Structures are given as C-alpha cells and as structure tokens.
Amino acid sequence: MHFSRSIPALITPFVNGSIDHDALRRLIDWHVDQGSSGLVICGTTGECPTLNHEEHIHVIREAVKLVQGRIPVIAGAGSNSTEEAVFLSRCSEEAGADALLHVTGYYNKPTQSQIIEHFRVLDRAVKLPIIVYNIPSRTGQELSVDTISALAQLEHIVGVKDSTGNVARVTMERLRVRKPFSFLSGDDATCLGYVAHGGHGCISVTANVAPKVCASMFDAMQRGDIAGAQSIHNSLMPLHTALFIDPSPAGVKYAMCKLGLCANELRLPLSPATETARVAIDKALEALEASTCQ
Numbered sequence: 001m002h003f004s005r006s007i008p009a010l011i012t013p014f015v016n017g018s019i020d021h022d023a024l025r026r027l028i029d030w031h032v033d034q035g036s037s038g039l040v041i042c043g044t045t046g047e048c049p050t051l052n053h054e055e056h057i058h059v060i061r062e063a064v065k066l067v068q069g070r071i072p073v074i075a076g077a078g079s080n081s082t083e084e085a086v087f088l089s090r091c092s093e094e095a096g097a098d099a100l101l102h103v104t105g106y107y108n109k110p111t112q113s114q115i116i117e118h119f120r121v122l123d124r125a126v127k128l129p130i131i132v133y134n135i136p137s138r139t140g141q142e143l144s145v146d147t148i149s150a151l152a153q154l155e156h157i158v159g160v161k162d163s164t165g166n167v168a169r170v171t172m173e174r175l176r177v178r179k180p181f182s183f184l185s186g187d188d189a190t191c192l193g194y195v196a197h198g199g200h201g202c203i204s205v206t207a208n209v210a211p212k213v214c215a216s217m218f219d220a221m222q223r224g225d226i227a228g229a230q231s232i233h234n235s236l237m238p239l240h241t242a243l244f245i246d247p248s249p250a251g252v253k254y255a256m257c258k259l260g261l262c263a264n265e266l267r268l269p270l271s272p273a274t275e276t277a278r279v280a281i282d283k284a285l286e287a288l289e290a291s292t293c294q
Helices: 021-033 053-067 082-095 112-125 145-152 168-174 188-196 211-223 226-242 250-258 275-292
Strands: 005-008 039-041 073-076 099-103 130-134 157-162 182-185 201-204
Touching (some): 005 039, 005 211, 053 082, 082 112, 099 112, 112 145, 168 182, 188 211, 188 226, 211 226, 250 275
Parallel strands (some): 005 201, 182 201
C-alpha cells in the first residue's frame, strides 16, 4: 500500500470530557469531501497520550466504520513499551485499520539497534503496513538514515513520517531504500521542500483546518505547476506558524471551533489556545480566506 498527498493527522473531538461522536462523523465526511487522501487516527494531534486504551481503540473502530473504505485509515498505535505497541497494533488490526503509524521509543530513549529490534517485534506481530514515525523533538531520539534503511527491509514497514524538518533526509533515504516506500513529511512548514526532494506527501496538522487548500498544493505539484504550489504554500505558511504557537493541538482545535467543526476542548495537561495564539490564528485564517478567494 502506497500513501501520498495530504493526509490529516485528525484531532479527537471532545465534548464535556468525552468523545464527541457526532463531531467525529462530521469531520470524517468533511475530510473525504475536501480531498484528503487518508486520515491518521489517534496520533499526536489526536491527543493519544490522554486517551485510555478503551477510548483509543473505540475511536479507531468508529473511524473505520465512518470512513467506509473511502480513504485509508492509519491508526496511531505507538508506545515506548513494545508490549503495549503490539497490543494497540493488534487491536487496530482487528478494528479494520488499513495501516499503522508507530512512533519510536520516547522518554526511555532506546539506541538505534534497540529501535530496530522494537520494529522487528511489531513486524512479526501484525500483517498491516507500518509507517515509522521519526520525530526527535518529542522522542529525544532521531532515527538515522542507516536505521531507516534497515527498517525498510522488514516486510511490513512501508513508509516513514519525517518530522525532523531536514528536507535533505528524504533524498538520502531514497538512495538507500530498495523497495516501494512512502516518504511522508510530518512538518507542514517544510512539506513543499520535502516533496521537491522526492517525498510523496504530508501527514499534516494544518490539513485539519484547511484540507482542500492543502490537497490543492499536491494537485499543483502533480501537474508540474511549481509556481502554483509555491503560491499555495505561501498562503498556508502563516497558518502553519500560528497553529504551533501553543502546544498542538490547542491551536488546531481553536481554529476548528471557529469554523464550527468541533468544540474547543482539550484534555489536561493541554489547555485551550492562549490569546496570543488566537489572534495569530484569526489573522492567518483571514489571510488564507482572502488568498483563496482571489
């Protein structure tokens, strides 16, 4: 299975402390209609650290039912415990997910060889395609190009989500990986450069808020309209920046609440967007609307 283009890392909507099932249904239908090419469920943006196991698996199961096979559902199943990662992976597989997204060990900071062993266990545990998530800002450990090359040799490892912000990595990795492989940016601000280096798409935070615009950038790239893609990227950049003034997904949920898509509710220790972030997001949304209406 190959993954490409704009794939939102979907928020988990809450209302009065519980999962908002009506909002989840609206969001999924909206993303399909707006041209998103897949959805990541229960990832970082989906506040997976504050979901218990029952909620985590329930949201994945509900997302699969609601999507109805229209686009791929990629289930966040990562953990810094290999045993827990296997459990979440098997539950996601049983729930009908199309693929898994697995972050590397955070806090306990395994070595590169230990990370490879972690993924070997996951590779044997399930039959679903696995996307490796390289996000050193959250894990404290960056996967080396050698490690990505080694992981790509495992049967079910089919791609990488790269949130390093280093667009040169995709070229170095492409030169080492000898099988069909999905190279996906995990950083909206550098996504265009990542794709220019040979990447296939982006698992995006901003696409929660502006899915159609994010998808249109990939349309332009596929047409060979580099100037058009740059223009779209330019229009999105203020929003990319504003959404991360506060720890994500505070900014995303504020923006989506403004658009009438969900409640502006997070779980502690995260809290709603600050005034500084709200002002910046308001300006970015106004500018984006003005640019898309031209």
